[in-house]
Amino acid sequence: MEVQVPDIGDFDEVGVIEVLVKAGDTVKVEQSLITVESDKASMEIPSSAAGVVKEIKVKLGDKVAKGSVILSLESEGATAPAPAPAAPAPVPAAAAPVQAPAAATYSGNADQAFDLVVLGGGPGGYSAAFRAADLGLKVALVERYATLGGVCLNVGCIPSKALLHVAAVMDEVNHMADLGVKFGEPEVDIDKLRAHKNKVTGKLTGGLAAMAKMRKVTVLRGVGSLLDAQHLKVEATEGAVGQAKTGAVQTVAFKRLIIAAGSQAVRLPFLPDDPRIVDSTGALEMQVEAEKMLIVGGGIIGLEMGTVYSTLGSRLDVVEMLPTLMTGADRDLVKVWQKFNAYRFDNIMLNTKTVGAEAKPDGIWVTFEGEGAPKEPQRYDLVLQAVGRTPNGKKIGAENAGVVVTDRGFIPVDVQMRTNVPSVFAIGDIVGQPMLAHKAVHEGHVAAEVIAGELLGDEKLKKSQFDARVIPSVAYTDPEVAWVGITEDEAKAKGIKITKGLFPWTASGRAIANGRDEGFTKLLFDEESHRIIGGGIVGTHAGNMIGEIALAIEMGADAVDIGKTIHPHPTLGESLGMAAEVAHGSCTDVPPVRKK
Numbered sequence: 001m002e003v004q005v006p007d008i009g010d011f012d013e014v015g016v017i018e019v020l021v022k023a024g025d026t027v028k029v030e031q032s033l034i035t036v037e038s039d040k041a042s043m044e045i046p047s048s049a050a051g052v053v054k055e056i057k058v059k060l061g062d063k064v065a066k067g068s069v070i071l072s073l074e075s076e077g078a079t080a081p082a083p084a085p086a087a088p089a090p091v092p093a094a095a096a097p098v099q100a101p102a103a104a105t106y107s108g109n110a111d112q113a114f115d116l117v118v119l120g121g122g123p124g125g126y127s128a129a130f131r132a133a134d135l136g137l138k139v140a141l142v143e144r145y146a147t148l149g150g151v152c153l154n155v156g157c158i159p160s161k162a163l164l165h166v167a168a169v170m171d172e173v174n175h176m177a178d179l180g181v182k183f184g185e186p187e188v189d190i191d192k193l194r195a196h197k198n199k200v201t202g203k204l205t206g207g208l209a210a211m212a213k214m215r216k217v218t219v220l221r222g223v224g225s226l227l228d229a230q231h232l233k234v235e236a237t238e239g240a241v242g243q244a245k246t247g248a249v250q251t252v253a254f255k256r257l258i259i260a261a262g263s264q265a266v267r268l269p270f271l272p273d274d275p276r277i278v279d280s281t282g283a284l285e286m287q288v289e290a291e292k293m294l295i296v297g298g299g300i301i302g303l304e305m306g307t308v309y310s311t312l313g314s315r316l317d318v319v320e321m322l323p324t325l326m327t328g329a330d331r332d333l334v335k336v337w338q339k340f341n342a343y344r345f346d347n348i349m350l351n352t353k354t355v356g357a358e359a360k361p362d363g364i365w366v367t368f369e370g371e372g373a374p375k376e377p378q379r380y381d382l383v384l385q386a387v388g389r390t391p392n393g394k395k396i397g398a399e400n401a402g403v404v405v406t407d408r409g410f411i412p413v414d415v416q417m418r419t420n421v422p423s424v425f426a427i428g429d430i431v432g433q434p435m436l437a438h439k440a441v442h443e444g445h446v447a448a449e450v451i452a453g454e455l456l457g458d459e460k461l462k463k464s465q466f467d468a469r470v471i472p473s474v475a476y477t478d479p480e481v482a483w484v485g486i487t488e489d490e491a492k493a494k495g496i497k498i499t500k501g502l503f504p505w506t507a508s509g510r511a512i513a514n515g516r517d518e519g520f521t522k523l524l525f526d527e528e529s530h531r532i533i534g535g536g537i538v539g540t541h542a543g544n545m546i547g548e549i550a551l552a553i554e555m556g557a558d559a560v561d562i563g564k565t566i567h568p569h570p571t572l573g574e575s576l577g578m579a580a581e582v583a584h585g586s587c588t589d590v591p592p593v594r595k596k
């Protein structure tokens with residue numbers, strides 16, 4: 001039998017961003033088959049029947065709509081009941097057609113009551129709590145760890161950048177020898193470096209605690225779990241690190257709840273428990289001196305951490321199941337990064353899987369399978385697992401409130417960040433890809449505004465929506481790789497006709513002066529409307545510049561708008577104006593276009 005896309009609400013067509021099963025898999029009724037994404041939300045499409053997958057009929061990047069065939073199944077007979085409609089929401093919901101669990105009812109007393117309780121103090125959670133407090137709500141923020149800031153400030157964006165900055169300076173100094181200035185060999189004091197990283201995160205998380213106080217946001221330290229759609233249990237925790245429970249428990253009542261409980265690193269089940277096998281949090285601790293390091297997973301997080309370790313002296317191998325590193329970015333951008341970084345790697349294993357590992361006294365011996373797999377197990381001093389992050393949706397008692405959580409732990413929401421339960425909202429990593437701090441923050445603001453609008457009767461706030469056209473991505477490697485909107489590879493795959501403006505940094509005065517002209521800036525315009533729909537930059541500081549392309553896309557700018565905007569000279573940012581001029585045919589900093 002054929003399994004089709006059911007009615008997915010208000011969307012004509014949505015893109016397939018993940019295929020979660022393969023031919024030969026046995027699937028159950030309601031098991032997620034694919035993830036689709038519109039410009040407003042992502043959702044998983046469950047199977048309407050049980051059976052063995054015969055053939056997958058969709059691939060990444062395909063557009064699907066109601067009735068599109070996802071796969072064919074050798075049926076086992078069981079067919080799902082018609083999906084339950086989502087609970088009424090003010091905006092057409094992109095909630096996944098998954099059966100909502102029956103909600104519990106808590107009949108005990110509450111120790112404290114708030115307009116809004118936010119579960120999770122990461123970038124999404126604290127931004128939502130602070131915005132709601134600024135708008136006049138009585139707010140509590142529940143966080144299990146000692147400091148606010150979540151993954152991003154404590155063990156993610158910020159500590160990784162503190163280390164990447166040090167690595168970038170070390171690499172830059174190395175390169176100075178070519179320019180006539182020679183420094184001595186660096187001496188690394190790893191304890192001091194770790195202390196510096198901790199000081200950076202401490203400064204920021206301390207600042208958050210102070211800002212929570214200034215806003216009169218009540219911070220409750222403990223593990224929160226839902227009792228029903230109006231009550232949260234908080235089990236108090238203590239200690240500078242970890243989440244050791246003290247035994248004290250309190251119940252807080254809320255008019256609205258925002259779930260911002262984030263995600264955690266995926267652990268490969270077949271890897272042994274050994275201090276030499278770490279995730280990104282372990283890698284940031286820099287406890288293992290690694291002559292030879294394996295990065296499992298060639299995504300941004302793995303490659304950023306690899307850059308740090310390599311600069312500090314490790315030789316790198318990387319293994320990636322997909323055919324490319326840094327999936328998601330255009331190949332031409334990645335190629336520049338790869339060429340510049342080739343010296344760091346002994347072996348880049350693509351289309352290859354890690355299938356086993358053995359912890360021995362002399363190292364971790366890892367076995368691979370696939371196109372790039374060495375025949376014999378390989379020895380490593382350190383193995384970094386960076387194969388993605390999984391949402392915490394199944395660990396917070398969401399079912400007690402009747403909140404839908406997908407098989408993989410994501411919580412579907414509508415464009416106002418509301419779940420299927422009217423009093424419960426969700427934001428950040430827990431609602432889906434891309435798992436990025438800047439997305440979480442914006443979603444947090446939307447949820448806070450909608451809630452304040454409802455509770456304070458403000459019609460304008462009530463209409464707040466997450467309607468960003470694009471969300472930029474950045475790999476803070478050296479050089480940096482940044483992209484936003486449609487990529488060139490995606491445009492090709494989807495048959496979208498584009499006009500491209502590419503400005504090579506070999507023509508940028510500033511890049512040449514910096515001795516770093518390996519990069520380029522690329523802008524993509526829709527051939528019909530002439531509006532900018534995407535762009536990518538590879539080069540130093542690319543991440544600091546990508547915001548301008550995002551703004552141009554949001555504003556519907558064309559090549560003339562960008563090209564005629566005067567950018568200061570000589571800057572790397574100037575390359576954006578030049579790339580627009582290239583697309584327009586008016587750039588005088590590159591060789592003339594040959595007349596046809």
Ligand code: FAD
Nearest residue numbers: 120122124144150151152156157224262428429435436437
């Ligand atoms: P989180 O930051 O995960 O916060 C969730 C919070 O909820 C946590 O503090 C957690 O302790 C708390 N919590 C969970 N369950 C409970 C519970 N039951 N009770 C109480 N508290 C609970 N993103 C970028 O945009 N740029 C980057 O450069 C970047 N670099 C990264 C580097 C690394 C190494 C990693 C791992 C991630 C990086 N990210 C980056 C991703 C970014 O950290 C996340 O997207 C972001 O932190 C998500 O924010 P959030 O608020 O959704 O959740």
